[in-house]
Amino acid sequence: MTESAAGAGTGTRRQAVDQLLAFLACGELNAFERTATDSRFAPTISDRVELAGHAVTEWRHYELVAGRLTERGVDVNAAMSVYEAPLQTFHDRTRPRDWYESLMKAYVSDGMVNDFYRAFAAHLDPSTRELIERVLGQTGHSAFIVDRLRLAIADDNRLGGRLALWGRRLVGEALSQAGHAAERGGPGMMELLGDDNQQAGAGEESGASSGAAPDEPGARISRIFAMMTEEHSRRMMALGLSA
Amino acid sequence: MTESAAGAGTGTRRQAVDQLLAFLACGELNAFERTATDSRFAPTISDRVELAGHAVTEWRHYELVAGRLTERGVDVNAAMSVYEAPLQTFHDRTRPRDWYESLMKAYVSDGMVNDFYRAFAAHLDPSTRELIERVLGQTGHSAFIVDRLRLAIADDNRLGGRLALWGRRLVGEALSQAGHAAERGGPGMMELLGDDNQQAGAGEESGASSGAAPDEPGARISRIFAMMTEEHSRRMMALGLSA
Numbered sequence: 001m002t003e004s005a006a007g008a009g010t011g012t013r014r015q016a017v018d019q020l021l022a023f024l025a026c027g028e029l030n031a032f033e034r035t036a037t038d039s040r041f042a043p044t045i046s047d048r049v050e051l052a053g054h055a056v057t058e059w060r061h062y063e064l065v066a067g068r069l070t071e072r073g074v075d076v077n078a079a080m081s082v083y084e085a086p087l088q089t090f091h092d093r094t095r096p097r098d099w100y101e102s103l104m105k106a107y108v109s110d111g112m113v114n115d116f117y118r119a120f121a122a123h124l125d126p127s128t129r130e131l132i133e134r135v136l137g138q139t140g141h142s143a144f145i146v147d148r149l150r151l152a153i154a155d156d157n158r159l160g161g162r163l164a165l166w167g168r169r170l171v172g173e174a175l176s177q178a179g180h181a182a183e184r185g186g187p188g189m190m191e192l193l194g195d196d197n198q199q200a201g202a203g204e205e206s207g208a209s210s211g212a213a214p215d216e217p218g219a220r221i222s223r224i225f226a227m228m229t230e231e232h233s234r235r236m237m238a239l240g241l242s243a
Numbered sequence: 244m245t246e247s248a249a250g251a252g253t254g255t256r257r258q259a260v261d262q263l264l265a266f267l268a269c270g271e272l273n274a275f276e277r278t279a280t281d282s283r284f285a286p287t288i289s290d291r292v293e294l295a296g297h298a299v300t301e302w303r304h305y306e307l308v309a310g311r312l313t314e315r316g317v318d319v320n321a322a323m324s325v326y327e328a329p330l331q332t333f334h335d336r337t338r339p340r341d342w343y344e345s346l347m348k349a350y351v352s353d354g355m356v357n358d359f360y361r362a363f364a365a366h367l368d369p370s371t372r373e374l375i376e377r378v379l380g381q382t383g384h385s386a387f388i389v390d391r392l393r394l395a396i397a398d399d400n401r402l403g404g405r406l407a408l409w410g411r412r413l414v415g416e417a418l419s420q421a422g423h424a425a426e427r428g429g430p431g432m433m434e435l436l437g438d439d440n441q442q443a444g445a446g447e448e449s450g451a452s453s454g455a456a457p458d459e460p461g462a463r464i465s466r467i468f469a470m471m472t473e474e475h476s477r478r479m480m481a482l483g484l485s486a
Contacts, residue, residue, distance in 0.1 A: 026288075033295065036279030040276060040280075044320075045269075045324050055279065055302075056299055059296075077288045077292065
């Protein structure tokens with residue numbers, strides 16, 4: 001009922017949207033836990049309160065997406081459990097050791113999650129697209145985080161160097177685990193992007209990436225990852241760091 | 244404006260109520276962070292979701308109490324910061340090592356927090372009392388936790404022994420840090436209980452505790468702690484454990 005003519009198509013397509021939403025729900029649940037946990041690093045009680053508030057926003061996003069999955073007749077916990085391992089591995093491998101590393105992690109991962117889902121937005125039915133935009137549009141973190149990171153980096157050259165290195169580690173682990181997650185989601189998730197070359201993509205990339213068949217899943221995910229890496233560099237530059 | 248004739252009295256009394264509320268707000272903020280953090284121990288994703296939901300309830304309690312403090316003209320962060328150290332020490336010294344220890348910690352600390360605030364309830368103006376009852380009445384944890392702990396203990400004798408020990412450590416650390424917190428709150432907080440002997444206490448304790456002057460702050464806090472220890476034993480028995 002919630003899907004437009006464009007999206008209602010096959011069962012596979014419907015399942016792929018379910019997978020995309022389940023990945024998002026599990027990501028928001030993780031983001032909630034991580035943000036709440038990292039607030040222990042906060043230097044002042046007002047930073048703790050601020051961060052706890054962000055965590056609760058992430059929980060609300062989880063609830064929104066989980067609610068939609070339930071409406072779609074999906075068993076939310078079962079659907080999320082597919083993505084538990086790669087998300088957990090990402091977090092285990094990128095445990096921040098202090099307040100700045102935790103802010104940086106939030107900044108980098110929020111950015112990458114936004115990039116990832118925005119790549120799908122044009123291929124989704126309006127109702128799903130709207131949900132995703134609502135969830136991603138509300139991070140609100142960014143101003144708070146960019147503010148604090150910029151000030152600290154301007155103040156301390158060595159911190160900048162350490163955070164630039166940390167940023168590279170974060171982006172590497174995030175892409176590697178996103179790759180595993182996309183595999184676990186099955187081919188369906190990436191096939192959502194298949195329309196790319198028929199619908200929108202007459203020009204642009206198709207000439208450049210002449211090696212791989214343009215709608216092969218591996219090529220599609222590489223395109224997204226390349227875009228995410230580029231956006232990551234842009235975000236690091238916004239902090240005065242090199243990616 | 245929110246205080247009744249019974250409570251509006253002196254500025255000291257008003258400040259004591261502010262302190263009591265600030266301690267509660269800081270405790271709920273801590274509880275939020277701990278519950279959210281401990282959800283990493285959850286054995287299944289549905290337990291994770293359940294625990295995350297409890298954490299968010301604790302955040303809402305924080306917001307309620309912080310909102311009331313703001314209405315009372317109190318700088319919430321400054322008022323809470325007085326209690327940050329003892330609460331942090333309690334949590335640092337009682338880091339759960341697994342799912343059951345984290346459930347047990349939530350069970351024991353929720354119970355003790357309830358006992359502590361209920362001891363004050365009769366001495367507060369109706370509006371403050373109502374707020375505290377609203378916050379404490381909504382833990383909702385308990386059924387979920389008691390359920391899981393009981394099953395696990397019935398299943399594994401050694402776990403029961405370990406958790407009984409853990410319970411004793413929790414109660415000891417909690418009382419010790421609550422003592423520090425009460426000191427930090429200044430004499431006002433305990434003086435809220437001073438009415439005890441004039442108003443309600445013609446009989447009961449006054450005969451038994453003939454050694455200390457009945458309204459000396461140290462004696463008051465000992466009475467509360469004795470009651471909390473007793474209630475703790477009752478809660479441990481409810482799990483089939485000895486305190």
